[in-house]
Amino acid sequence: MTATQDRAGAGVEPAPALRRAVRGYLDHLTVERGLSANTLSSYRRDRDRYLATLAAAGVTDLAAVGAAEVESHLARLRAGGGQGG
Known part of the structure; x- marks a missing residue:
C-alpha cells in the first residue's frame, strides 16, 4: 500500500506492523x-x-486501538471523508 491521499491522513503511511496485522x-x-x-x-x-485514519492519529500498534479511534473513523465516514477511492 502506498501513502494515502485521503483527507484523514494525506501522505501518512500506516505503520508496517499495522499493515502486517490486517x-x-x-x-x-x-x-x-x-x-x-x-x-x-x-x-x-x-x-x-x-489504516490511514489510524496512521493520521499516530497509532502504530493494532493493540492500541480503542473506542476513540473507532468512533473517530466512523464519524469521518458519516461526514463523507471516506468517499472515493
Whole structure:
C-alpha cells in the first residue's frame, strides 16, 4: 500500500506492523471464504481507509486501538471523508 491521499491522513503511511496485522485477514477471506474479487477489492479499500485514519492519529500498534479511534473513523465516514477511492 502506498501513502494515502485521503483527507484523514494525506501522505501518512500506516505503520508496517499495522499493515502486517490486517493483511492476513484479506488472505483468509480469499483462500478460506472464497469471496469474489469485487468484494475483496471493496474490503481492501475499506481497510486502507481505516489504516490511514489510524496512521493520521499516530497509532502504530493494532493493540492500541480503542473506542476513540473507532468512533473517530466512523464519524469521518458519516461526514463523507471516506468517499472515493
